Amino acid sequence: MPVEKKYETPLLDQLETGEWPSFVKEIKAAAENNAMANDLLGLLEQSYREKIGHWKHGGIVGVMGYGGGVIGRYTDLPDKYPAISHFHTMRVNQPAGWFYTSEALRTLCDIWDAHGSGLTNMHGSTGDIIFLGTRTEELENVFSKLTAAGFDLGGSGSDVRTPSCCCGKARCEWACYDTMGLTYYITNRYQDELHRPAFPYKMKFKMSGCPNDCVASVARADISIIGTWRDEIQVNQEEVRNYAKSGLDITKEIAMLCPGKCIEWDGNEIQIDNSNCRHCMHCINLMPKALAPGKDRGAAILVGSKAPIVEGALLSSVLVPFIKLEEPYDDLEIWEVIENMWDIWCEEGKNRERIGEFIQRVGLGNFLDAIGLEPQPEMVAFPRDNPYVFYEEYFEEEEDQ
Amino acid sequence: MALDIEKVKEAMYKLVKDSAGMKKWKATDLHKACEELFGDEYDKRGIGKDAIKELVEEGKLVYTYFGGSYLEIPHKEGAAND
Amino acid sequence: MSDAQPKRLTDIGPPHYQKFLPPIIKENYGKWKYHEILKPGVMVHYSETGAKLFTVRAGSPRLLSTKKIRIYADLADKYCDGHLRFTSRHNVEFLLTKEENIEPLIADLEALGHPVGGTGNAISSLVHTQGWIHCHSAATDASGIVKAVMDELLPYFKTIDLPAKIRVALACCLNMCGAVHCSDIAILGIHRRPPRIDKENLPKMCEIPNLIASCPTAAIRPSQYQGKPSVEIDEDKCMFCANCYTVCPALPLNNPLNDGVSIWVGGKVSNARHEPMFSKLAIPFLPNNPPRWPEVTNAVKHIVELWLKNAKKHERIGEWIERIGWPKFFRLADIPFQKEHIDDFKHAGLSYKRSVHLTYM
Ligand code: HEM
Numbered sequence: 001m002p003v004e005k006k007y008e009t010p011l012l013d014q015l016e017t018g019e020w021p022s023f024v025k026e027i028k029a030a031a032e033n034n035a036m037a038n039d040l041l042g043l044l045e046q047s048y049r050e051k052i053g054h055w056k057h058g059g060i061v062g063v064m065g066y067g068g069g070v071i072g073r074y075t076d077l078p079d080k081y082p083a084i085s086h087f088h089t090m091r092v093n094q095p096a097g098w099f100y101t102s103e104a105l106r107t108l109c110d111i112w113d114a115h116g117s118g119l120t121n122m123h124g125s126t127g128d129i130i131f132l133g134t135r136t137e138e139l140e141n142v143f144s145k146l147t148a149a150g151f152d153l154g155g156s157g158s159d160v161r162t163p164s165c166c167c168g169k170a171r172c173e174w175a176c177y178d179t180m181g182l183t184y185y186i187t188n189r190y191q192d193e194l195h196r197p198a199f200p201y202k203m204k205f206k207m208s209g210c211p212n213d214c215v216a217s218v219a220r221a222d223i224s225i226i227g228t229w230r231d232e233i234q235v236n237q238e239e240v241r242n243y244a245k246s247g248l249d250i251t252k253e254i255a256m257l258c259p260g261k262c263i264e265w266d267g268n269e270i271q272i273d274n275s276n277c278r279h280c281m282h283c284i285n286l287m288p289k290a291l292a293p294g295k296d297r298g299a300a301i302l303v304g305s306k307a308p309i310v311e312g313a314l315l316s317s318v319l320v321p322f323i324k325l326e327e328p329y330d331d332l333e334i335w336e337v338i339e340n341m342w343d344i345w346c347e348e349g350k351n352r353e354r355i356g357e358f359i360q361r362v363g364l365g366n367f368l369d370a371i372g373l374e375p376q377p378e379m380v381a382f383p384r385d386n387p388y389v390f391y392e393e394y395f396e397e398e399e400d401q
Numbered sequence: 402m403a404l405d406i407e408k409v410k411e412a413m414y415k416l417v418k419d420s421a422g423m424k425k426w427k428a429t430d431l432h433k434a435c436e437e438l439f440g441d442e443y444d445k446r447g448i449g450k451d452a453i454k455e456l457v458e459e460g461k462l463v464y465t466y467f468g469g470s471y472l473e474i475p476h477k478e479g480a481a482n483d
Numbered sequence: 484m485s486d487a488q489p490k491r492l493t494d495i496g497p498p499h500y501q502k503f504l505p506p507i508i509k510e511n512y513g514k515w516k517y518h519e520i521l522k523p524g525v526m527v528h529y530s531e532t533g534a535k536l537f538t539v540r541a542g543s544p545r546l547l548s549t550k551k552i553r554i555y556a557d558l559a560d561k562y563c564d565g566h567l568r569f570t571s572r573h574n575v576e577f578l579l580t581k582e583e584n585i586e587p588l589i590a591d592l593e594a595l596g597h598p599v600g601g602t603g604n605a606i607s608s609l610v611h612t613q614g615w616i617h618c619h620s621a622a623t624d625a626s627g628i629v630k631a632v633m634d635e636l637l638p639y640f641k642t643i644d645l646p647a648k649i650r651v652a653l654a655c656c657l658n659m660c661g662a663v664h665c666s667d668i669a670i671l672g673i674h675r676r677p678p679r680i681d682k683e684n685l686p687k688m689c690e691i692p693n694l695i696a697s698c699p700t701a702a703i704r705p706s707q708y709q710g711k712p713s714v715e716i717d718e719d720k721c722m723f724c725a726n727c728y729t730v731c732p733a734l735p736l737n738n739p740l741n742d743g744v745s746i747w748v749g750g751k752v753s754n755a756r757h758e759p760m761f762s763k764l765a766i767p768f769l770p771n772n773p774p775r776w777p778e779v780t781n782a783v784k785h786i787v788e789l790w791l792k793n794a795k796k797h798e799r800i801g802e803w804i805e806r807i808g809w810p811k812f813f814r815l816a817d818i819p820f821q822k823e824h825i826d827d828f829k830h831a832g833l834s835y836k837r838s839v840h841l842t843y844m
Pocket residue numbers: 057071089123124125126130220306307308309468611612613617618619658659660661724725726729
């Protein structure tokens with residue numbers, strides 16, 4: 001049903017020019033038949049004029065029984081913009097790898113046109129399909145139509161957040177394990193943890209198929225699963241020569257930039273000292289036709305990255321240097337490690353303490369003790385350089401041991 | 402004698418209700434309190450988890466998000482518009 | 484609602500991705516051998532079975548109307564038997580088996596205003612957050628800056644000839660929901676003034692014990708206002724996280740005079756060559772100047788162009804700066820170095836220069 005234009009938007013209009021696709025055009029397109037999108041235009045223009053946002057956080061709204069998946073929002077100008085007096089976001093769990101059929105997309109659009117603003121994010125930073133803005137009483141309607149169409153809500157709050165992954169084996173020759181398969185498995189294994197927040201704070205999984213880490217798991221997942229291999233890089237010398245012929249300076253652009261300094265090129269053949277390869281992907285990235293990760297493939301598991309709030313930002317660090325990730329996933333030993341981690345974090349963690357902060361507070365060594373893993377040199381960049389070792393046990397003269 | 406889930410639910414509901422406005426309870430806090438109340442019989446992964454699930458599905462408690470997830474008695478929040 | 488309610492389902496999880504994969508991907512799952520970038524935004528993947536899959540990647544504003552999504556769906560029907568995907572940086576990718584469909588698809592996408600590019604040594608779309616479109620703690624808008632910056636950087640999206648990849652991201656407050664902190668260039672909204680207390684309304688809208696408990700740095704203390712319980716803020720302790728405002732709308736943090744944008748450089752995520760790195764502070768504060776944020780777009784463009792001019796092949800911004808050293812970066816970029824650049828958080832000492840490996844030219 002067409003909606004009449006309500007607002008002049010001289011500032012936003014300036015963002016309709018230029019070659020990059022314009023979000024203002026998107027909101028205007030939706031506003032032609034959606035009163036919420038129309039009021040959003042008015043509100044956003046006011047924000048641009050005043051240089052301030054006009055939203056209040058809503059902490060209680062959700063669908064029945066779930067503690068995640070809905071972000072509550074109310075404008076602080078409800079009388080002026082009544083259509084967006086409520087403007088709650090719904091996070092819809094994306095299919096792994098973000099593949100869709102046109103039919104699935106149209107189904108999602110139909111649901112959102114009937115019950116929301118007609119505006120989306122494809123996708124949110126965590127990976128979910130974001131339905132941007134609806135009223136409290138519409139949440140259940142959207143939810144029931146979504147589940148009827150085979151979709152469910154993703155996570156938000158102190159729960160397992162919607163896991164996401166790179167396209168992996170679906171379209172990438174470098175995938176060292178089946179990222180999409182594992183992501184689907186993890187998402188289903190932890191449905192309860194995803195929908196019913198029971199942790200001190202959020203818990204994110206991200207799966208990348210190789211050390212290029214296309215989903216930035218090392219920077220933004222509490223549990224980062226990054227594909228790698230432990231045998232020799234596969235080499236096709238003929239193709240290496242072809243790259244050289246086509247102008248690639250193998251010594252300068254590859255051997256000299258190799259962090260393991262383990263490549264030599266004699267103008268005819270490339271030699272790789274695989275025992276010193278750091279698995280950085282640089283040489284493979286530059287010669288995809290000639291080089292490939294080895295055949296003994298799996299992943300490294302890192303834990304603990306997070307954004308700065310509260311105790312400062314962290315990158316994930318190595319917990320498991322190498323693991324094979326093959327079906328049946330049920331039989332993998334990492335679930336026990338992960339669930340042990342959660343137990344101790346729930347038991348001892350402070351409110352809003354991410355697991356990375358928790359590990360820093362108690363110390364990685366103590367954390368390993370608690371979850372039953374042995375320390376390994378791969379877990380540190382270097383051993384300690386301060387001599388203040390707190391030994392937990394020492395001998396007394398009297399005791400005869 | 403097995404612990405009765407209704408008793409656990411009642412205890413949890415009372416904890417939340419009696420401190421409404423004063424303290425916000427996370428699921429882990431409720432588990433810790435119930436471990437004190439019921440001792441070894443209380444299993445947070447079994448009966449504890451089920452009790453919370455039922456309380457929420459019955460609408461007696463609701464999950465909220467204020468920088469962290471909590472369980473609260475349903476109420477109208479300060480930010481809500483009509 | 485008059486809709487008949489179907490039976491209530493829960494915990495069904497996402498749809499299985501198998502349902503959405505095109506046949507060529509199902510047949511060649513895990514069998515891809517290598518790929519080539521044919522031109523900006525266009526890749527071909529070769530399978531060991533001999534199959535060839537073409538990918539056309541186009542930029543997107545991330546915020547999409549259902550109308551645009553339906554147009555994507557129509558394009559997928561027209562050229563790709565109804566199959567498409569999105570990338571981790573919000574681009575849309577069309578998956579083709581017929582090479583002859585590539586050019587008509589690109590023509591349609593460009594006509595629609597969605598440039599094709601973002602592959603290989605190029606800039607890809609900006610990962611970004613919600614800003615004034617949806618978030619209560621935003622110190623700046625997200626979509627507006629992204630649009631203004633990408634309008635300027637578009638030539639670098641439609642190329643594959645940069646020294647290396649460049650990843651730019653934006654988060655509109657310190658909560659940083661979006662991978663910014665490890666970006667070649669990160670644009671970060673910042674608040675500079677602690678929350679103001681709306682003392683009249685506070686008792687009506689908020690539960691004081693919960694409000695006090697919400698502050699991660701214990702900056703909020705109980706006090707009295709006109710004989711009633713209220714709170715006060717120890718401003719030195721506030722880290723601008725907006726958590727108090729999340730709990731209590733009577734503590735607004737946002738403020739046009741003091742909110743703005745900071746610029747961080749030199750982060751990376753991938754393991755290629757150098758290990759992943761955090762972005763470091765380059766410019767502590769730039770004003771909010773909607774609708775096109777000229778100070779911010781100029782700063783970003785300036786840094787990108789400096790890198791283009793000075794970097795060696797395959798050096799990402801952080802690798803380039805590590806080679807020349809930060810003092811030289813500040814000299815070249817002509818950015819004044821000030822107190823804010825020096826870390827004063829937990830392990831600040833590790834960031835002090837602990838040698839005389841210095842440059843003077
Ligand atoms: C006090 C801490 C935090 C608060 C109050 C907070 C609040 C929020 C809010 C309100 C949103 C919804 C934005 C919207 O849709 O309007 C959001 C989204 C999000 N947050 Fe946070 N957040 C916090 C910390 C974090 C941290 C530490 C991270 C990651 C390290 C994070 C990651 C995300 C992500 C990925 C999204 C989705 C954003 C998008 O797709 O645009 N948040 N956060």
